[in-house]
Structure formats: structure tokens, C-alpha cells
Amino acid sequence: MNILQAKNEIKNTVQAYLSKNSFGEYEIESKNQRPLLLIGPPGIGKTQIMEQISKECQIGLVSYTITHHTRQSAVGLPFIQEKEFQGKTYSITEYTMSEIIASVYSKMEETGLKEGILFIDEINCVSETLAPTMLQFLQNKTFGNQKVPAGWIIVAAGNPSEYNKSVRDFDVVTMDRIRYIHVETDYYVWKEYAISKHIHPMILSYLELKPNNFYTVSTSVDGMEFVTARGWEDLSYLLYSYEKMLLEISQDTIYEYLHHEDIAEDVFAYYLVYKKYQDDYGIDDILNGNVSSSIYARLFNADFDERVSVVNLVMDGLLRQVNIYSFEKHCTDLWFGFLKNYRNHMDVSYVDHVKEFIALYHDKLQAELLSDAQKHEYEFVLEQIQKVNVDASLDSKSRFDCSTKPFFKQKENMESIESDLKLQIENAFEFMESAFKNGQEMTIFVTNLIMSAEMALYLSSHTIGIYEKYKQVLLIGSQKARLLDELAH
Known part of the structure; x- marks a missing residue:
């Protein structure tokens, strides 16, 4: 399977393993929750999909590249403990807590998240001294004498032998206790x-x-x-x-x-x-609808490589604009949510509502639930709402009205960007239609454009006639669109 299919398989598994019955117990007991083993070429995004899954499922993530570890850091250091058996005292060897298990507990304390993914990369490339520990880990979910906490799902990854001479094959006993996922580029x-x-x-x-x-x-x-x-x-x-x-x-x-x-x-x-x-080619001129006849003449005589390059330049110009719009839209929505909460609880002062918002932001930061983009959006809104000076001596309605004035300026700015973006999309499609008619270039443009989540969201919530025309022609979102995309090559 490809990396996207692997991500969906792992995400579904996480949701199944963490589902609980009416007694609050895991539907699938820990002993029956098979670790997942992801085997695929290096550099295809195995670690990145773990980060995506943990964010989407709002659970913790502890990630280790096991080849960087020694047996001592994985298992723990030995120490002598005295115990009495049948009236006699014996010296026995025990182990301190594994660094990896300790990291799981630390993550739980730092984030407040009690469930998560323990991701171990390059698991089949460990040294000879560490190999038995990895087999024990996959079979029994333990490092030394320390068990992986309940609610933490084991996902391991490795490279096929053709990519790494250090790869070790797992025995049948181990393979019979894991879920093996083979990933291809x-x-x-x-x-x-x-x-x-x-x-x-x-x-x-x-x-x-x-x-x-x-x-x-x-x-x-x-x-x-x-x-x-x-x-x-x-x-x-x-x-x-x-x-x-x-x-x-x-x-x-x-x-x-x-x-x-x-x-x-x-x-x-x-x-x-x-x-x-x-x-x-002056992409800004194209997006603003100012295309000279010489541009069309040049494209008419250009080879396919040049034409595809222009298609991607236009697409990039649109995606840069939709990213600006998305930021402003998300900030506006976040700000609106803050004001809505204030409107419903006007007995509490505006300053206290700001403090609550700050506390909410810090909680999400601590739990590592925010993407970088979401952090920037929170920071922008925080900066704006803290600038607002609300006179506490005013009646509640007047205080609320005072707090909304900067928000409506933000809303107007967002709507202006939204309107400009719609015009630029229409200009881009008209340029593509004039330059390439119904050629392969238009297929590439529309299919690639819709791959952007921000653009797909914008197009689904706005009526743009020329886009709808090509959406129907090219059957975007169906299997045929994928085939058309591949045929373009």
C-alpha cells in the first residue's frame, strides 16, 4: 500500500484500540492490541504520518530512532536488590526504568494526554546486543521489566533489506504477534x-x-x-x-x-x-486579468515543459493567495468564537475572558494539539483582543459593543481578501481556458489545484461558475480524475 493508505490503516487501528465499552474498559484488551510494523523505503514519510495521526486523534506521541540507543538506555541499568524467599535472603538483579518508558510517562505528565503512540523507528536495524530486547518489546510490549502503559499503542517502522545492510529479519514467533504493513513509494x-x-x-x-x-x-x-x-x-x-x-x-x-x-x-x-x-510571464498580471497578447502567442509556440511550468506558476500564485485568505478566515472565526463566549457570559469582565482565552491557548500548547499555523492564528487573535480597552464602568451591552469594533474591521479585511481571491481564481481559469483550451494543461491545473485543502475548502463554499464547468468535465474527486492526471504524463 502507499503511505496515505498506511496512514488511514494506522489511524483506524488507533481509534479501534482506544475505543472503550460502557464500563470504561478498552474494547480490545492490551494483550490483544497487536503492535503495527511499518516496513518501507527510507524518506517516504513514515515519521510524519505518526505526527499527523497523533494531532488528528488528539493523543500523545513519543518517537525514538532505536539505532541511537544502547541496551542500557532501552532496558534500564541493572542494580542488585535483596529479596527473601522461604526464609532465605537472595541478591537478585533488577533494572531501573527504561529511558523510553520514562519518556512515555513524562509525555503524559507534560501534556495531560493519557493515551498515545509509542513510535520506534529503524527497529529492524538494531545492534546484535539490542535485537533480543526489540523482539521482547514487540512480543510482550515491555522494555526490560517495564511495560508500555495502557492506552499507548506501539507502532514500529523499518527499512527493507535492499536499502540497509544492517536489517534483521524477524522470526515467525514475532511476526505472529504484530500487524505487518508494507509501504511503497x-x-x-x-x-x-x-x-x-x-x-x-x-x-x-x-x-x-x-x-x-x-x-x-x-x-x-x-x-x-x-x-x-x-x-x-x-x-x-x-x-x-x-x-x-x-x-x-x-x-x-x-x-x-x-x-x-x-x-x-x-x-x-x-x-x-x-x-x-x-x-x-508575470503571474501577478495573469491573476489580476492583465494578460498581453504576446503571452498567449508565446505559449502557443512553447513546448510542453514550458507550458506545464506556467501552469504550476499560476497554481502557486493562487495557492499563495488562498493561504493568506485561510489565515485571515481562521483568525476571524477564532475571534468570533471568543466574542460569542463573552456575549453569553457578560457578567464576567472582558479582562477575565481574555485570561480564559489565554489559559485555553496554553492548555492546547501544553497538550501539543496545535499545528504551527494554529499557533500563529491564536497568537494573532491574542494580540488583537489584548489591545482592546473596555471601560468596566459601562453597562454590559456597551462593554460588549466596545469589544466588537476591532473584530468588525478584521471581518471587513477578511471579506476584501475573499473577494479578491474569487476574482483571481476566475482570472486564472479564464487565462488557462484561453491559453490551453481543453488540453492536458487544464487537466493538470484543475486536478492539482483541488489537492490543496485550503483551496478545496474555498471552492466548496463559493460558487465560481468557470470552476464548476471544469469540475464536471474532468470529474474531480472520482477515480477518473486520477486516471486523467496520470494520462497527462
């Missing part, structure tokens, strides 16, 4: 993730043209050559930073992330061309 699944994570548009455009270069691991005369999903994502972050700081990108820089000389050279060459297209 899938560019089209990663593309959806990449769009949602705002991966650099040059990378998305390049891989649209050459999806076979997305993932490769091979051995050449010069040693290992590899390109992974992790490499593309980390390169994306660097490209954004270098461009912001006006630093030069070289082929060597790209090779540091994509360890394949031919692919690194090809990506660098494409990057230079892509930057030129970015300057030549």
Missing part, C-alpha cells in the same frame, strides 16, 4: 501532501514532468545514489530561504539533497529555466 500520493505543505513550486513542476525521478535508490561505481521524498521536502525549505535571502543556488547545493548526479544536474538546469519563466 507513490509520487501521486506524495504530490497531494507536497501541495498541502507548500513544497516549492519548482519542485512540483519538475516532478510533474519527470515523476520517475521522484524516488530512486541504486548503486553505481561511485557508490550509493539516492533521491527520496525527504530530500525533496528539505530541498524545498532551503530554496525558499535562499531565495528570500538572495543567495545563489548551485548544482552542488541541490546535490547535497538529491544524491544522484544526473538528477541533481537536471533539477538545477530546470530551476534556472523555471526562474526565467517566473520573470517572463
Whole structure:
């Protein structure tokens, strides 16, 4: 299965393992909750889906790469304890608490979350001294003499033997006690993730043209050559930073992330061309509806690579705008929720409501339930509501009216951005229709655009006629859309 299917399988398992009966007991007893073993190539996002699942299920996450551990840190240190049996005193060996088990209890205390995922990566690449401990862990859910707390689900991950010479095969006894999930690379699944994570548009455009270069691991005369999903994502972050700081990108820089000389050279060459297209086509003019006839003439004579590059540039321009809108919309909704609560409890002072809001924010921070974007939204709203000066001597209705004035300015700003975005989407579709008619480029544009969660949400809640037309034509959201997307290559 691909990484998205694996995520859904693990998430369903988490929900099943944590479901309780009417007596508050787990429906599936701990002894019958088989650990999940995720085996797949390196760098495809195994760790990231654990983070996503823990956030979505609002549970804790403790993550370890086991190859970084010794037997002592995993099992605990031995110490001598005296015990009496049948009237005689004996010295026996016991162990301190495992560092890993201790981390689970620490996470529970820090976050207040009593349930979670204990994720152990590279579990089949441990040293010879640690291998028996890992088998015991998978079979009995213990490290040494310490058991994984109830409510904590074990997920382990490893690499197939062809990617790592240190891989150890598990015996039948162990395999019969776990749930084995084999994961394969899938560019089209990663593309959806990449769009949602705002991966650099040059990378998305390049891989649209050459999806076979997305993932490769091979051995050449010069040693290992590899390109992974992790490499593309980390390169994306660097490209954004270098461009912001006006630093030069070289082929060597790209090779540091994509360890394949031919692919690194090809990506660098494409990057230079892509930057030129970015300057030549004036994406802001396209989104504002100011397209010169020379642009259409150039596209008419352009090769497919150039046309796809322009498609992705336009898409990136729209996604940047929808991200701005989404931030303003989420902030407005969060602020509205704060005011609604104040309106329902006006006997409490405005200052005390602000304190309650701050406490709620800190509770969510401590429980690690907020994404980075949500943190920024809370911080923005906190800054705004703390600026409001409400005269405590006023009657309750006047105090409330006073507190809402800045909110309505925020709402007006959000609605202005919303209106501009709708116009830009219409302009983008009209440009695409004029430039490419019903060609493959339009298929790529619409199918990729809808992969953005923010854009999909916007389009589902706004009526945009030209989008609806192509949505029906291309059957977005069906299996046929996926096939059309693949046929475009």
C-alpha cells in the first residue's frame, strides 16, 4: 500500500484500540492490541504520518530512532536488590526504568494526554546486543521489566533489506504477534501532501514532468545514489530561504539533497529555466486579468515543459493567495468564537475572558494539539483582543459593543481578501481556458489545484461558475480524475 493508505490503516487501528465499552474498559484488551510494523523505503514519510495521526486523534506521541540507543538506555541499568524467599535472603538483579518508558510517562505528565503512540523507528536495524530486547518489546510490549502503559499503542517502522545492510529479519514467533504493513513509494500520493505543505513550486513542476525521478535508490561505481521524498521536502525549505535571502543556488547545493548526479544536474538546469519563466510571464498580471497578447502567442509556440511550468506558476500564485485568505478566515472565526463566549457570559469582565482565552491557548500548547499555523492564528487573535480597552464602568451591552469594533474591521479585511481571491481564481481559469483550451494543461491545473485543502475548502463554499464547468468535465474527486492526471504524463 502507499503511505496515505498506511496512514488511514494506522489511524483506524488507533481509534479501534482506544475505543472503550460502557464500563470504561478498552474494547480490545492490551494483550490483544497487536503492535503495527511499518516496513518501507527510507524518506517516504513514515515519521510524519505518526505526527499527523497523533494531532488528528488528539493523543500523545513519543518517537525514538532505536539505532541511537544502547541496551542500557532501552532496558534500564541493572542494580542488585535483596529479596527473601522461604526464609532465605537472595541478591537478585533488577533494572531501573527504561529511558523510553520514562519518556512515555513524562509525555503524559507534560501534556495531560493519557493515551498515545509509542513510535520506534529503524527497529529492524538494531545492534546484535539490542535485537533480543526489540523482539521482547514487540512480543510482550515491555522494555526490560517495564511495560508500555495502557492506552499507548506501539507502532514500529523499518527499512527493507535492499536499502540497509544492517536489517534483521524477524522470526515467525514475532511476526505472529504484530500487524505487518508494507509501504511503497507513490509520487501521486506524495504530490497531494507536497501541495498541502507548500513544497516549492519548482519542485512540483519538475516532478510533474519527470515523476520517475521522484524516488530512486541504486548503486553505481561511485557508490550509493539516492533521491527520496525527504530530500525533496528539505530541498524545498532551503530554496525558499535562499531565495528570500538572495543567495545563489548551485548544482552542488541541490546535490547535497538529491544524491544522484544526473538528477541533481537536471533539477538545477530546470530551476534556472523555471526562474526565467517566473520573470517572463508575470503571474501577478495573469491573476489580476492583465494578460498581453504576446503571452498567449508565446505559449502557443512553447513546448510542453514550458507550458506545464506556467501552469504550476499560476497554481502557486493562487495557492499563495488562498493561504493568506485561510489565515485571515481562521483568525476571524477564532475571534468570533471568543466574542460569542463573552456575549453569553457578560457578567464576567472582558479582562477575565481574555485570561480564559489565554489559559485555553496554553492548555492546547501544553497538550501539543496545535499545528504551527494554529499557533500563529491564536497568537494573532491574542494580540488583537489584548489591545482592546473596555471601560468596566459601562453597562454590559456597551462593554460588549466596545469589544466588537476591532473584530468588525478584521471581518471587513477578511471579506476584501475573499473577494479578491474569487476574482483571481476566475482570472486564472479564464487565462488557462484561453491559453490551453481543453488540453492536458487544464487537466493538470484543475486536478492539482483541488489537492490543496485550503483551496478545496474555498471552492466548496463559493460558487465560481468557470470552476464548476471544469469540475464536471474532468470529474474531480472520482477515480477518473486520477486516471486523467496520470494520462497527462
